[in-house]
Each structure stands twice: as structure tokens, then as C-alpha cells.
Amino acid sequence: MNDFNDRGPRQNNRGPRRDMGPREMHKATCSDCGEECEVPFKPTEGKPVYCRECFGKRRTF
Numbered sequence: 029m030n031d032f033n034d035r036g037p038r039q040n041n042r043g044p045r046r047d048m049g050p051r052e053m054h055k056a057t058c059s060d061c062g063e064e065c066e067v068p069f070k071p072t073e074g075k076p077v078y079c080r081e082c083f084g085k086r087r088t089f
């Protein structure tokens with residue numbers, strides 16, 4: 029979401045900037061296809077994690 033601040037009345041974020049790149053990725057194993065994947069959130073133990081493809085297939089849930 030690089031252009032998230034382009035619109036709206038939000039002020040520029042001042043203070044500490046994140047210099048960790050666009051997004052922090054976490055390694056995980058897809059609960060559907062079993063492939064190793066990276067997700068933009070921290071995988072929670074006990075909760076299924078899906079790779080991009082499987083997540084797209086399951087968004088009806």
C-alpha cells in the first residue's frame with residue numbers, strides 16, 4: 029500500500045520511519061497445497077495459512 033496516503037486528509041507520518049522495505053514477509057507453509065510461501069502477516073500457530081493462490085481461491089469464506 030505505497031500510495032495509501034495519496035488521498036484523504038491524513039497528515040504525513042512523521043517520526044520513526046520503517047526502513048524495512050515495503051512489507052515485512054513471513055515464511056509459512058500453505059495449509060492447502062503445502063507449499064512454502066510468504067505472507068505479509070505473522071502466521072498464527074494453530075491457524076491455517078494460505079499462499080496467495082489458495083487464499084484467492086478461498087476468499088469466499
Ligand SMILES: [Zn+2]
Nearest residue numbers: 058061079082
Ligand atoms: Zn497454497
